[in-house]
Amino acid sequence: MKRTPVFALAVIATVxxxxxxxxxxxxxxxxxxxxxxxxxxxxxxxxAEDPEQPIxxxxxxxxTCHDGTTRPYVAWRRPAExxxxxxxxxxxxxxxxxxxxxxxxxxxxCEDCHVAPGGQRMAVxxxxxxxxxxxxxxxxxxxxxxxxxxxxxxxxxxxxAAALRPAxxxxxxxxxxxxxxNFVSRAGHGALAKGTSEPVAASCTVCHAREFCVTCHVxxxxxxxxxxxxxxxxxxxxxxxxxxPASHRESDFLSRHGGMMRxxxxxxxTCHxxxxxLACHAPSQRVSAALHASGEGRGQGAxxxxxxxxxxxxxxxxxxxxxxxxxPASCAGCHVRTDCLECHRPAAGSRPGYHPxxxxxxxxxxxxxxxxxxxxxxxxxSFCATCHASAGLVSSGPLRSGYHDASRFFVAGHGQAARQxxxxxxxxxVERDCxxxxxxxxxxRFNPHGPGFDANRLRRKNPEMCVACHGATIPTR
Amino acid sequence: xxGAALKPHLTYVAAGVTLLLAGRWGELGAxxxxxxxxxxxxxxxxxxxxxxxxxxxxxxxxPGRGPTSPDGFAVLCxxxxxxxxxxxxxxxxxxxxLTSTVDLTAWGLGVTGLSVHAAARxxxxxxxxxxxxxxxxxxxxxxxxxxxxxxxATARLGRQVxxxxxxxxxxxxxGVVLRDARRxxxxxxxxxxxxxxxxxxxxxxxxxxxxxxxxxxxxQLVAGAGAGWTKGPADVRLDxxxxxxxxxxxxxxxxxxxxxxxxxxPGVQLAGGADYxxxxxxxxxxxxxxxxxxxxxxxxxxxxxxxxxxxxxTIWGAFSPVPYHAVQASVAVTAIRRxxxxxxxxxxxxxxxxxxxxxxxxxxxxxxxxxxGTYRPLSGLAVDASYRQExxxxxxxxxxxxxxxxxxxxxxxxxxxxxxxTRPLEFRFNEAEVRVFGLDAQLEPSQRVRxxxxxxxxxxxxxxxxxxxxxxxxxxxxxxxxxxxxSPADLRGLPPSIRMLPGGRSER
Numbered sequence: 011m012k013r014t015p016v017f018a019l020a021v022i023a024t025v026x027x028x029x030x031x032x033x034x035x036x037x038x039x040x041x042x043x044x045x046x047x048x049x050x051x052x053x054x055x056x057x058a059e060d061p062e063q064p065i066x067x068x069x070x071x072x073x074t075c076h077d078g079t080t081r082p083y084v085a086w087r088r089p090a091e092x093x094x095x096x097x098x099x100x101x102x103x104x105x106x107x108x109x110x111x112x113x114x115x116x117x118x119x120c121e122d123c124h125v126a127p128g129g130q131r132m133a134v135x136x137x138x139x140x141x142x143x144x145x146x147x148x149x150x151x152x153x154x155x156x157x158x159x160x161x162x163x164x165x166x167x168x169x170x171a172a173a174l175r176p177a178x179x180x181x182x183x184x185x186x187x188x189x190x191x192n193f194v195s196r197a198g199h200g201a202l203a204k205g206t207s208e209p210v211a212a213s214c215t216v217c218h219a220r221e222f223c224v225t226c227h228v229x230x231x232x233x234x235x236x237x238x239x240x241x242x243x244x245x246x247x248x249x250x251x252x253x254x255p256a257s258h259r260e261s262d263f264l265s266r267h268g269g270m271m272r273x274x275x276x277x278x279x280t281c282h283x284x285x286x287x288l289a290c291h292a293p294s295q296r297v298s299a300a301l302h303a304s305g306e307g308r309g310q311g312a313x314x315x316x317x318x319x320x321x322x323x324x325x326x327x328x329x330x331x332x333x334x335x336x337x338p339a340s341c342a343g344c345h346v347r348t349d350c351l352e353c354h355r356p357a358a359g360s361r362p363g364y365h366p367x368x369x370x371x372x373x374x375x376x377x378x379x380x381x382x383x384x385x386x387x388x389x390x391x392s393f394c395a396t397c398h399a400s401a402g403l404v405s406s407g408p409l410r411s412g413y414h415d416a417s418r419f420f421v422a423g424h425g426q427a428a429r430q431x432x433x434x435x436x437x438x439x440v441e442r443d444c445x446x447x448x449x450x451x452x453x454x455r456f457n458p459h460g461p462g463f464d465a466n467r468l469r470r471k472n473p474e475m476c477v478a479c480h481g482a483t484i485p486t487r
Numbered sequence: 488x489x490g491a492a493l494k495p496h497l498t499y500v501a502a503g504v505t506l507l508l509a510g511r512w513g514e515l516g517a518x519x520x521x522x523x524x525x526x527x528x529x530x531x532x533x534x535x536x537x538x539x540x541x542x543x544x545x546x547x548x549x550p551g552r553g554p555t556s557p558d559g560f561a562v563l564c565x566x567x568x569x570x571x572x573x574x575x576x577x578x579x580x581x582x583x584x585l586t587s588t589v590d591l592t593a594w595g596l597g598v599t600g601l602s603v604h605a606a607a608r609x610x611x612x613x614x615x616x617x618x619x620x621x622x623x624x625x626x627x628x629x630x631x632x633x634x635x636x637x638x639x640a641t642a643r644l645g646r647q648v649x650x651x652x653x654x655x656x657x658x659x660x661x662g663v664v665l666r667d668a669r670r671x672x673x674x675x676x677x678x679x680x681x682x683x684x685x686x687x688x689x690x691x692x693x694x695x696x697x698x699x700x701x702x703x704x705x706x707q708l709v710a711g712a713g714a715g716w717t718k719g720p721a722d723v724r725l726d727x728x729x730x731x732x733x734x735x736x737x738x739x740x741x742x743x744x745x746x747x748x749x750x751x752x753p754g755v756q757l758a759g760g761a762d763y764x765x766x767x768x769x770x771x772x773x774x775x776x777x778x779x780x781x782x783x784x785x786x787x788x789x790x791x792x793x794x795x796x797x798x799x800x801t802i803w804g805a806f807s808p809v810p811y812h813a814v815q816a817s818v819a820v821t822a823i824r825r826x827x828x829x830x831x832x833x834x835x836x837x838x839x840x841x842x843x844x845x846x847x848x849x850x851x852x853x854x855x856x857x858x859x860g861t862y863r864p865l866s867g868l869a870v871d872a873s874y875r876q877e878x879x880x881x882x883x884x885x886x887x888x889x890x891x892x893x894x895x896x897x898x899x900x901x902x903x904x905x906x907x908x909t910r911p912l913e914f915r916f917n918e919a920e921v922r923v924f925g926l927d928a929q930l931e932p933s934q935r936v937r938x939x940x941x942x943x944x945x946x947x948x949x950x951x952x953x954x955x956x957x958x959x960x961x962x963x964x965x966x967x968x969x970x971x972x973x974s975p976a977d978l979r980g981l982p983p984s985i986r987m988l989p990g991g992r993s994e995r
Contacts, residue, residue: 269718320780371947388685472766
């Protein structure tokens with residue numbers, strides 16, 4: 011109920027506004043009411059015969075009768091001449107236009123265009139495009155449903171329709187062909203534009219000029235059809251939004267687009283500049299080499315948004331080593347070394363990046379069983395041993411079960427733990443710790459060699475290693 | 488031998504080329520550059536242990552417990568040894584590491600395709616003791632090379648890092664990549680004087696030998712080659728790497744690796760690979776993973792094997808490190824629009840170590856799993872929680888962690904975090920509980936400036952029935968400033984929407 015006053019006010023305001031607008035417009039001339047007064051059209055519309063004359067009469071002619079005494083004054087005024095248009099039509103051509111009738115060839119008259127079929131002579135209406143198409147097209151056809159090839163029959167190319175303002179251009183209706191699903195593709199508007207013997211289809215020129223195409227087309231300078239268009243900045247009044255084709259929305263597009271480009275880079279070069287590629291492929295200039303650099307006469311092109319592919323989502327941190335090892339070129343498509351070094355060579359002053367917060371306090375579990383290959387990033391000497399040494403966690407002096415106090419017999423039974431987690435051992439122990447017992451010359455001669463040990467191969471590759479324990483007398487197996 | 492004589496020269500040549508190009512900067516036509524300066528500082532205090540001993544006669548015996556020191560530390564006494572050992576709390580150590588990393592890329596040097604890249608790091612420890620790893624030497628050249636790139640080839644000269652399934656290989660030398668993009672073929676090769684693993688220092692650096700262990704006297708010569716083929720749904724790559732001690736002409740390592748990725752249908756990927764240690768004569772690590780990734784579901788199952796790799800200038804390879812074999816699975820699901828759930832599991836078992844271990848044996852197998860979820864109740868607000876357990880040889884973990892991330896705009900991110908972990912050790916009588924609470928903030932006042940700060944409180948409780956359960960609590964405070972400098976040409980022609988992309992080109 012409370013809405014009623016508001017609604018009433020809105021209605022009143024609308025009525026007042028519409029009334030006000032109507033009050034500003036001159037009244038239309040009622041042709042039918044004056045049917046008996048004017049036997050011919052050209053009596054008033056002299057311009058229809060003589061282009062030197064105005065098409066509309068002077069309002070002073072109305073005052074001949076509407077003098078305020080015989081008839082009341084009227085407020086009719088002559089419409090402004092030269093309404094912006096891109097029509098090729100001129101009234102003086104009408105006498106040259108003919109049509110075939112059962113009675114023979116007849117010259118067109120005013121009524122043929124301005125009176126509905128079967129209507130009274132002075133029941134005048136504006137001429138419609140459908141009327142033109144009745145003769146110049148495939149028959150009675152809706153204006154925009156006519157083939158695009160017919161546009162230039164009645165309309166001037168945009169570049170020659172000098173009277174049109176940008177607002178007029180912006181108001182051009184789009185023909186149904188432009189709504190086709192594939193119209194944005196090369197098979198759509200591309201085929202339409204090139205579908206004639208001319209460099210560019212004349213129908214395109216009616217609404218468009220080169221600047222319009224450059225809105226999207228990065229390859230405009232390389233497209234003959236676009237270059238065949240005239241230049242006219244008014245064409246940019248038609249708003250167009252570069253939409254990604256359907257293929258770009260497929261979930262695996264990011265992983266496939268490289269191969270697609272290698273197969274046919276022309277398709278990519280339509281909408282993408284090198285800068286498009288560089289938004290993501292910053293380190294790899296070669297990726298974008300097949301595309302045009304942005305510049306004069308080219309569109310800015312698509313603005314890709316950098317985002318990781320689906321494969322990079324949850325848990326990718328743990329999975330990425332395989333991909334990086336197998337396809338480093340794929341990684342290098344988007345990543346520069348600095349990206350890797352952010353985590354793989356952390357600065358001493360930084361918080362953990364690769365590892366979760368507080369990882370230092372729980373790192374033994376990951377280190378003992380080598381959840382990942384720690385030494386790819388951390389040098390055992392400079393990183394692990396240095397830190398362990400400052401914390402007192404390194405061997406010093408004779409080996410005892412000092413730190414490994416969970417079992418009194420750890421020293422005697424450490425072999426399994428050592429072979430399983432030898433990298434961890436080296437973070438606190440040096441070779442001489444082990445040689446105390448495992449050397450064949452100065453130690454207790456405990457044999458450290460285990461499964462997989464290939465003495466001959468190692469001796470062949472680097473006998474220095476054998477000398478460390480066996481001295482100059484390296485045994486052979 | 489000749490390589491040893493030449494080795495300093497190459498570094499000097501690369502540095503000279505870089506300086507020469509830099510010096511001629513002003514004379515050249517269309518120079519463009521990017522400089523990223525990343526400075527971080529952290530204040531850390533922590534406490535280790537100190538080995539101590541007392542005569543056996545001074546130990547105290549308590550009924551039902553082992554011997555202790557008079558002040559309550561459990562001691563270890565071995566028969567026949569006149570004293571017992573134990574670990575006292577070590578002194579408090581304060582570390583104040585500051586690192587400043589400079590990344591430079593410059594091009595437009597008069598030759599199309601020629602560019603110069605350099606990454607260097609300054610590291611200083613402002614703490615009371617020089618205890619923080621990685622801060623010596625103070626200046627380290629991580630990478631520094633000149634690159635010439637055309638469509639079919641790229642050549643580099645200088646200090647560089649090559650990443651492959653054999654790990655990251657740093658060296659001072661030259662590398663070239665040849666490619667045929669239409670056929671999807673890429674071949675690369677490189678050679679030079681190697682750097683140590685995991686660090687931008689030669690293996691001869693004293694910094695890498697804090698425990699005074701054996702160390703080579705000369706840098707190893709590195710040579711590697713690789714070939715990759717990428718076509719449609721398949722990627723295959725073969726890598727070969729050898730390192731030779733120029734002093735003895737003996738191998739330091741020789742390995743080969745093969746990896747492949749198949750994408751049979753959209754969203755499905757099968758990746759696998761293996762490496763073989765030619766020098767040691769055994770298979771190294773290997774893995775195979777089947778991954779399914781769509782917008783709402785990502786899942787993977789796989790198997791892997793891990794065996795550590797040791798250079799032959801150490802004796803560690805002769806101790807026959809055994810590999811472990813693991814199977815794993817993970818899944819992440821967007822259950823509802825604002826809720827993502829994830830889980831992963833891995834079980835592993837070491838190969839038979841073939842050791843005789845009287846009276847003591849270590850665990851041979853283990854597992855790790857995690858469940859977690861992220862809920863985004865509002866735009867810019869995310870709540871994440873996870874629980875994980877890990878149990879295997881040497882150590883275990885049971886931890887719960889959570890974060891609340893508030894990101895009112897992409898210029899500001901505030902993260903509140905907390906976690907609690909229990910971490911038992913297998914080889915030491917210790918079961919610690921660690922609680923961490925922290926606050927982290929990142930601010931980007933402009934495209935070229937990024938600021939960050941964090942503060943964390945670590946509370947560590949050692950569950951030991953003796954005086955060894957001392958306080959390890961600590962505060963950690965860190966700060967970060969990232970500045971980006973670049974010639975305007977760097978971003979010329981890029982729409983603002985691209986220039987402002989997080990992680991995009993303008994940030995490099």
